[in-house]
Amino acid sequence: MFIEERHEQILKIINEKGRISIGEIQETFDVSVDSARRDLRILEEKGLLKRTHGGAIPVLQVGQQKPSRWCNSQLGEVYENYDAIAKKAVEFIKPNDAVYITAGNLGYLMLKYLPKNIEFSIVTNSIDNASFLRDYDNISVFVIGGQMRPNGRIVDSFAQESVRNMRFDVSFLTGAGFSAEYGASNGTPETSAFQRAIANNSRKNIALFPSQKIGHNAFLKDVDASKFDILITDWDAVEDELDKIEDLGIQVIVVQKE
Numbered sequence: 592m593f594i595e596e597r598h599e600q601i602l603k604i605i606n607e608k609g610r611i612s613i614g615e616i617q618e619t620f621d622v623s624v625d626s627a628r629r630d631l632r633i634l635e636e637k638g639l640l641k642r643t644h645g646g647a648i649p650v651l652q653v654g655q656q657k658p659s660r661w662c663n664s665q666l667g668e669v670y671e672n673y674d675a676i677a678k679k680a681v682e683f684i685k686p687n688d689a690v691y692i693t694a695g696n697l698g699y700l701m702l703k704y705l706p707k708n709i710e711f712s713i714v715t716n717s718i719d720n721a722s723f724l725r726d727y728d729n730i731s732v733f734v735i736g737g738q739m740r741p742n743g744r745i746v747d748s749f750a751q752e753s754v755r756n757m758r759f760d761v762s763f764l765t766g767a768g769f770s771a772e773y774g775a776s777n778g779t780p781e782t783s784a785f786q787r788a789i790a791n792n793s794r795k796n797i798a799l800f801p802s803q804k805i806g807h808n809a810f811l812k813d814v815d816a817s818k819f820d821i822l823i824t825d826w827d828a829v830e831d832e833l834d835k836i837e838d839l840g841i842q843v844i845v846v847q848k849e
Contacts (some may be wrong), residue, residue: 613648643827672825691762718743737821746785754788768807769800772834774816776809786813802827
């Protein structure tokens with residue numbers, strides 16, 4: 592197989608699976624570790640992928656993130672790194688905390704790991720999240736009102752106004768991208784405004800972003816990086832970008848494969 596053909600196949604795998612590892616390139620194409628790394632370096636220099644620790648992920652375009660019409664309960668395949676981030680995040684919930692949990696998929700994944708031996712409150716703008724939590728006797732659930740989107744989430748002006756009258760001990764936020772330069776970003780104006788309202792009224796803000804979204808800037812800025820206390824990401828995140836984020840005084844937690 593010619594090098595160009597191998598590069599085409601590498602890009603195809605990344606686009607289909609969302610990532611590729613050095614080991615997978617070695618095994619699939621029967622090449623050395625040096626050749627696999629060289630392939631990724633060449634493709635990154637052409638702007639066709641982004642190298643990570645041990646592999647590569649796709650390069651997201653600014654406008655690539657589209658508003659989801661799927662509700663959280665319709666989640667199909669769950670990426671291993673998403674689940675690991677969600678599991679780590681719940682460790683920051685303390686007794687009697689007032690907690691906002693993102694209406695995004697990472698927030699929904701957090702629910703199954705919530706502590707059952709302490710009492711605390713959760714504020715949510717997700718119908719799916721509220722429904723999931725209805726049988727938790729140790730959790731007081733508050734649902735933010737407003738116009739519901741097809742995906743079961745509420746982020747309109749009514750919701751934003753409600754949030755301005757609330758205070759949170761800790762908020763877990765996610766989005767389409769996170770970088771040291773741009774902070775958290777998203778694809779829709781209402782979502783961005785809602786996220787800002789949450790972050791401005793929270794004592795501690797924790798960013799939950801998988802490696803695929805680290806270093807990516809989406810269309811609209813949600814929350815400046817300086818507003819976050821902690822970033823939780825995974826083992827494939829770009830180390831150079833994580834160093835820049837740490838330089839801002841943000842604690843970076845990198846979860847590992849189990």
